[in-house]
Amino acid sequence: MRGRSGPxxxxxxxxxxxxRAAATLGFxxxxxxxxxxxxxxxxxxxxxxxxxMGNVLGAFVAAMLYDTVGPALLATLEPDEFQTTLGINxxxxxxxRPGRLVGRGRVVHRDGDLxxxxxxxxxxxxxxxxxxxxxxxxxxxxxxxAAA
Amino acid sequence: MRGRSGPxxxxxxxxxxxxRAAATLGFxxxxxxxxxxxxxxxxxxxxxxxxxMGNVLGAFVAAMLYDTVGPALLATLEPDEFQTTLGINxxxxxxxRPGRLVGRGRVVHRDGDLxxxxxxxxxxxxxxxxxxxxxxxxxxxxxxxAAA
Numbered sequence: 001m002r003g004r005s006g007p008x009x010x011x012x013x014x015x016x017x018x019x020r021a022a023a024t025l026g027f028x029x030x031x032x033x034x035x036x037x038x039x040x041x042x043x044x045x046x047x048x049x050x051x052x053m054g055n056v057l058g059a060f061v062a063a064m065l066y067d068t069v070g071p072a073l074l075a076t077l078e079p080d081e082f083q084t085t086l087g088i089n090x091x092x093x094x095x096x097r098p099g100r101l102v103g104r105g106r107v108v109h110r111d112g113d114l115x116x117x118x119x120x121x122x123x124x125x126x127x128x129x130x131x132x133x134x135x136x137x138x139x140x141x142x143x144x145x146a147a148a
Numbered sequence: 149m150r151g152r153s154g155p156x157x158x159x160x161x162x163x164x165x166x167x168r169a170a171a172t173l174g175f176x177x178x179x180x181x182x183x184x185x186x187x188x189x190x191x192x193x194x195x196x197x198x199x200x201m202g203n204v205l206g207a208f209v210a211a212m213l214y215d216t217v218g219p220a221l222l223a224t225l226e227p228d229e230f231q232t233t234l235g236i237n238x239x240x241x242x243x244x245r246p247g248r249l250v251g252r253g254r255v256v257h258r259d260g261d262l263x264x265x266x267x268x269x270x271x272x273x274x275x276x277x278x279x280x281x282x283x284x285x286x287x288x289x290x291x292x293x294a295a296a
Contacts, residue, residue: 011200019198021204048169053292055295057214058218059169059211059215062207063205066210070206087237087239088206089237089238090210090237092232095295144200147201147203
């Protein structure tokens, strides 16, 4: 098992503050298996995220899936590595009301510095609200200031 | 030119509150040409949206592009119509710091109730931060409660 160090684990394990964007989404780390490339995280969708009908706007569903695939990869990296997401493709399957949502992400395949990822978002009463596939590039931590 | 009425124009023109999710993203309506299917909107990316390096997390870039393609379509609809986004595909080209970002969206093609959309997000000093394509479905306003 890889050591749990570096900027991702520092944030998850409380040695560094959670990134502001993650805090805004109500991000919580639940569990990860870096060897399997899987992660489970959770978010709190608040009334600040709703459309005029009171459903969580897909914009925030997409944001949560982005913040699921990224951590799935980050959890597998060495302490001196970081990642930048190149693209994400989100499918919106069902509407969802505010509340706690669970994101499950997975590293599908890594080929050198390029990585293929996938994730799904679940509500308590609905196993799949939305799904995503994404591509990302592993970069040296020193180049992280250029990462989106 | 179509009449500027219905839930989208009510929000844009102050007859109804801006949707909560839009307000969270600092959404502003700038201009639209419903006949051409084009729209320009703006967002305010705050420090609440940043990654550990101080760049706007791609999650929020994706959210802003979602909230550009949706309005591009909404601006063209009849007062008794609404839309639901089926999927969005976002490419992250460059990092961006917090500040005012401009989204330009366009209805590429409408075939019955299915619509193809595209958008790009710009910073003051950078014409293209990220791009998106999306598909959406036009639905009766009465079915909007089921819309993501």
